[in-house]
Amino acid sequence: MASSSKAARLGEEVWKSRVDKINAEVLTLTYGTIVAQLCRDLTLPATANKTDYAAVNAELDRMGYNIGLRLIEDFLAKSNTGTCSSFRETAEVISKVGFKMFLNVVPQVTNWQGVEGKPQAFGLVFEENPLAEFVEYPDDGRAQDELWYSNILCGVIRGALEMVQMQIEAHFVTDVLRGNDTTEMRVTLVRYIEDEMPPDDE
Amino acid sequence: MESRSPSIACIGIIGRHNNPLHISLLPVTGQDGQPNQERNRLEYTFMLNSSLDIFEARMPSKTVGHDFGLLHALDEPIALYGWLTNTGVKLIIVVDMGGRTAQTAEAGKTAILGLRTSDLTPAFQALQTAYIRLLRNPFYVPDDHDPRTTKLRGSLEITSSRFIKEVERIGRTWYPGITAI
Numbered sequence: 001m002a003s004s005s006k007a008a009r010l011g012e013e014v015w016k017s018r019v020d021k022i023n024a025e026v027l028t029l030t031y032g033t034i035v036a037q038l039c040r041d042l043t044l045p046a047t048a049n050k051t052d053y054a055a056v057n058a059e060l061d062r063m064g065y066n067i068g069l070r071l072i073e074d075f076l077a078k079s080n081t082g083t084c085s086s087f088r089e090t091a092e093v094i095s096k097v098g099f100k101m102f103l104n105v106v107p108q109v110t111n112w113q114g115v116e117g118k119p120q121a122f123g124l125v126f127e128e129n130p131l132a133e134f135v136e137y138p139d140d141g142r143a144q145d146e147l148w149y150s151n152i153l154c155g156v157i158r159g160a161l162e163m164v165q166m167q168i169e170a171h172f173v174t175d176v177l178r179g180n181d182t183t184e185m186r187v188t189l190v191r192y193i194e195d196e197m198p199p200d201d202e
Numbered sequence: 203m204e205s206r207s208p209s210i211a212c213i214g215i216i217g218r219h220n221n222p223l224h225i226s227l228l229p230v231t232g233q234d235g236q237p238n239q240e241r242n243r244l245e246y247t248f249m250l251n252s253s254l255d256i257f258e259a260r261m262p263s264k265t266v267g268h269d270f271g272l273l274h275a276l277d278e279p280i281a282l283y284g285w286l287t288n289t290g291v292k293l294i295i296v297v298d299m300g301g302r303t304a305q306t307a308e309a310g311k312t313a314i315l316g317l318r319t320s321d322l323t324p325a326f327q328a329l330q331t332a333y334i335r336l337l338r339n340p341f342y343v344p345d346d347h348d349p350r351t352t353k354l355r356g357s358l359e360i361t362s363s364r365f366i367k368e369v370e371r372i373g374r375t376w377y378p379g380i381t382a383i
Contacts, residue, residue, distance in 0.1 A: 025338075032340025039341070134338035136364055 007092045010079060011100035018078050019101055024130055031131045035060070035149060039138070053146035060148075064155020072160040075101065083164075087189050088112070090166070091122045094157065103130055110184075121188040123173070129183055137177055144179070148172045154185060165193045208317060209301030210373040211241060211280065213329065214250040215360070218290030224360040225250065228373040231302040250294055253282050257292055283319065285326040293329050295322060321378045328383040332368040336360065 035056070042055040079097050084090040091109045100106050111123040131150050137143040148154075154170035161168050167190040174180035209231065215224045227246060229237035279299035286292050297317065336342055342362060360366070372383050 029338065029340070032338075036340040134335055136339045136341065136362055138341045139361055139363075 007096040008106070010081070011097040011106070014079050014097065014101050015104060024133075028130060028133050031152070032135060034063075039143075039147075050140070051143070053142060057146075057148050057151045060151035061155040061158070064152035064157075065159040066155075067152070068156040068159020068161075069163055071102070071156060072163045075160070087120045087166075088122075090161070091124075091187070095124055098160075105130060107185075111186075121186060124185045124187065126183040126185070129176075132177055132183075135177055148175060149177050150175070150183070157185075157187060162193070167191050167193050205303075206300035207302060208297050208299045208378055210295055210325070210376050211298035211301055212246045212250070212296040213369050213373050214246075214292075214294040214296070215329075215333065215369075216250065216254065216292040216294065220254050222247075222250070222359070223291070224366065224369065226366065226369045226373060228301075228370065230298065246296065249280070249282065249296060253284060253294055254292070257284060257286060281317065283322050283326075285330075287330065287333075291333070293326055293333075295325060295329075297322070317378055321380075322376075324380055324383050325372055325376045328372045329369065332365055332372070335368075336362055336365045 038056045038059055039051045039053075042052050042059065044050045044052045075098055078101065081093055081097065084093055095107050095109050105126060105128055107124040107126045109122050110125050112120075113122070114120040129150055131152075135149060137147065137149075148171075151172065154172065157170050158168055168187055169190055170185055170187045172183070172185050174182055174184045176183050210228055211230075212228065213224075213226045214222065217223045225243070225247065227241045227243060229241060230239040231237050279301075281297045281299065282294060283297065284292060284294045299317075337344055339362065342360075375383055
């Protein structure tokens, strides 16, 4: 598709020239420590040792949301893309320019659902995930089913798109760390946010 | 009578305060490459224990490198080789000179001629790589190097199944003369 190759070229160009880079191991180890520390700190209400994985997921999402709110400015400034004309184009720009710029990975956009006017959703399939290199889930039987290791990415996308007037919902459906074949995130458009008047305004 | 060639009998990873982090035993393999005899865990634990003294004894004088080479040859056919990392973690490989059936005629001769220390370098390097991989997992809590915290936390044995499988794979695929595992 013409727009996707344009996006791909833009992403490549921005990655090569306009971003500062850091060592991938530093990022992986830092993120790993954050998740491990959250698992130690957030425990189920009555117990001292059992991690509350739902709370960890929520916290990672919250952290990602705060990152996304700020990241979108940087992204728009560096990439100079205009407004996207459709949700489909948004998806292409996120995967080919956004992820390329910040993580140097290009997830595949798959599994489109819906057309204009009806709820739209797409999936992002990550072939490699730099945040999750060398990670093995702890052996307590519940992490396998409850923890989404890269949940921060869902929050980032949610925060970033909210600043450009799109309310979306993102969550992981499969993850290689859990033993599935691929890592896939589903992003669903909830609504376009219109500028609203504050209440009680005459 | 089939000729025998060396194989790895046991791999031990000992922490800085001589606490065992992991011990893998590999069985004696028979004619068709299948394991036909298990090894005695207690016996090998004692052997690893006794080799720790050799590390202590040689430590001051060994200034260059970390490969301790042949630590101890315990009445043929057992030989122990060791490798000390900079953080004090010791990797010990116990080789059984008659541990498997010789695949080729030259392999059979090695049992008689003996091993060179450099034969084991690829195995030690692969072990070190596996250990580094394990350390990069954020959910693994590494050995604290402090006996007091160890008492509070209990055993620090490595439980990661990926690491254990990798150690066993290294043990099984090694043969004298292999260049990279």
